[in-house]
Structures are given as structure tokens and as C-alpha cells.
Amino acid sequence: MKGEPEVAVLRxxxxxxxxxxxxxxxxxxARALGADRVxxxxxxxxxxxxxxxxxxxxxxxxxxxLTGELNATVExxxxxxxxxxxxxxxVQDVEGDVRDAHRNEPLLVVVGGEKVPGDVYEAADWNxxxxxxxxxxxxxxxxxxxxxxxxxxxxxDYENAERRVVPEELGKHVVDV
Amino acid sequence: MKGEPEVAVLRxxxxxxxxxxxxxxxxxxARALGADRVxxxxxxxxxxxxxxxxxxxxxxxxxxxLTGELNATVExxxxxxxxxxxxxxxVQDVEGDVRDAHRNEPLLVVVGGEKVPGDVYEAADWNxxxxxxxxxxxxxxxxxxxxxxxxxxxxxDYENAERRVVPEELGKHVVDV
Numbered sequence: 597m598k599g600e601p602e603v604a605v606l607r608x609x610x611x612x613x614x615x616x617x618x619x620x621x622x623x624x625x626a627r628a629l630g631a632d633r634v635x636x637x638x639x640x641x642x643x644x645x646x647x648x649x650x651x652x653x654x655x656x657x658x659x660x661x662l663t664g665e666l667n668a669t670v671e672x673x674x675x676x677x678x679x680x681x682x683x684x685x686x687v688q689d690v691e692g693d694v695r696d697a698h699r700n701e702p703l704l705v706v707v708g709g710e711k712v713p714g715d716v717y718e719a720a721d722w723n724x725x726x727x728x729x730x731x732x733x734x735x736x737x738x739x740x741x742x743x744x745x746x747x748x749x750x751x752x753d754y755e756n757a758e759r760r761v762v763p764e765e766l767g768k769h770v771v772d773v
Numbered sequence: 774m775k776g777e778p779e780v781a782v783l784r785x786x787x788x789x790x791x792x793x794x795x796x797x798x799x800x801x802x803a804r805a806l807g808a809d810r811v812x813x814x815x816x817x818x819x820x821x822x823x824x825x826x827x828x829x830x831x832x833x834x835x836x837x838x839l840t841g842e843l844n845a846t847v848e849x850x851x852x853x854x855x856x857x858x859x860x861x862x863x864v865q866d867v868e869g870d871v872r873d874a875h876r877n878e879p880l881l882v883v884v885g886g887e888k889v890p891g892d893v894y895e896a897a898d899w900n901x902x903x904x905x906x907x908x909x910x911x912x913x914x915x916x917x918x919x920x921x922x923x924x925x926x927x928x929x930d931y932e933n934a935e936r937r938v939v940p941e942e943l944g945k946h947v948v949d950v
Contacts, residue, residue: 618794621909628908629916650907683938683945688927717943726915727927728938730827731805732798738903738912739806739919750865750904761860761905766894768860 655754832931
């Protein structure tokens, strides 16, 4: 978010077709909940297109990148790395430390798709479980970002939007901007 | 959660095949983040099976139901109804009121899949946006439940589990129970 060290989300692994929607939702969740950038595996071209299209219509800044270097991105990250996994430490136990570290350094959040290799567990500064139950990488990312930013992400303004939703008790109110 | 009025999640709409994973993730997220029950449309048989299977292995109590009566479920709900939609009021503005209402009454959380009809907007006590940005119904549900329960859901114990993940800094630690 503006005025803070970068938060990037790396989607680790993608099967075209089968994972398109989940990968797209990872990207849209990253954008809506305060991350600055998402990195997809280079075969996730369709999800990248969808997230860029939404960013064009609803605003940014938010970057979408494709990379063939998933492991290198994690290992060479100049900052803090969090890997979200149901096997990790409890989010409520480590979120304070992660928040402190992110005050001064860019944060990479790794979200598994396919099987994540042991190298990623070792390269991560924290392996973090949003519960130690099997559920959804999208849900885990959402709760993690909301806690990382302590709700500040809900107050974000988006620049260069073509349209904006006005919150309403009832009905749908969309304005052109 | 135990000792509190029920929270049920209703997945509104499901296209077999195309929506199987999203619907499954709605169900697993509901279970992992403190809801007591999920209701799926009656054509979501495969997602229901998956969520029941996970509940059998990782514990409960958590109920999975199929219903052909989506609208009637919303309209006849004996308690409070929240409909999650990007067009709704801001979650940070209404969550306190929802939390207060749920202290005394069962809560139904409606999560859209396909287009949700205006009747549901009208039947809901609150239409709530977890951001007014397009992202993911799974992410919206996750943040909503974490805020509703104020993090208490992360401390839940599961009964009758066959296995349990032990949180670890590194690696995967699963025990039979």
C-alpha cells in the first residue's frame, strides 16, 4: 500500500484450465486486500489477463507479472518471505513479528497451488498457517493480508479507475469516474 | 462455534463442473473459520462429498446440507441474514452491529456464486461488502468470519478427527488421533 514497503504475492504453481479461476482469485484478492503486486507462473497467462483487466477498470496501482523463476524469486527476495501453509506456525502467534519486519522491508507472500518443494519452506522466514486445517489458499491469503494491514487495506483509494462501486444498504450503485 | 448461536453459510448458486472447486472452498473455509454448517444448492453433490470427507478426516462438528430451496432458506431464516456482496455496506462499518445481533440469534451468511436475485438483497438484514472491489467470494467469506468471531475461530478444537496437523516452523507434522 501507498507509503509502506512493498507487499508482493507469489502464486506457486498453476495448471492452465484447471487452476485458472483459483489463480485469478489469488490475484484479485491480493489487489483488493492491499498487496502491490502479484507474480504468477508464466503459464498463467489467462489469469494475468483477467487481473490486469479488472485493474484497468477498477483502478490501481497494482502490477501483474509472469515469471518462469518461482524458486529464484523466493530465494533472492530482498526482504521478508512468508509462506502460507496449513503445516506452518499459527498466524495469531507470528503475525506481530511479521508486521514488525514488514515495517522496514518488502514482504513476499508465497501461496501454494501445486505441491510446494521443501526449498521454499526453508527459504521462507516464516511458514504460516491460517488455521492448520485444509481449506483454501484464497481464504488463507485474505485473512493473512487483513491481519498484516490491520484493516487499513479496507480504506484504500484506487487511482485511474474507470468505475467505482458506492457502498449501499440495498441494490447496486456503480459510478463512472 | 461451540456455545454460540449457529452460523450457517449458504452458497447461492452452483454450476456443476465449472464451480466445483469454488463451492468446495466455500465449504472448507466455512468449516475452518468457525461456521457450524454449510448449505449448498442440490446440484453441488461433488463439493458436498469433498467437504464431508475432509470433516470425517479432520474433525467437526460441521454439517453439510444440500437444498433445492435457496430463496426459502433465506426468507424463512429464524435469525439474522448477512449477504456478502461487493455492492454492500462496508464490513468495517457494520461488523459491530452484526456481531451484536449474532450474540442472541443464529446467523445465515449468503455467499453468491451466480447472479443473486434482488429478493435476496431485500431479505438480508445486511448486504455487506468486504471491500467494494471485485475479488473472490471465498476471500470475502474468510475475512467476514475472522472479523465476526474476532479471531476466536483460530482457537477451535475439532472433535472426532482421525488426524491433526501440529503447527511447525519447518516441515509437515501430522499426527493420528
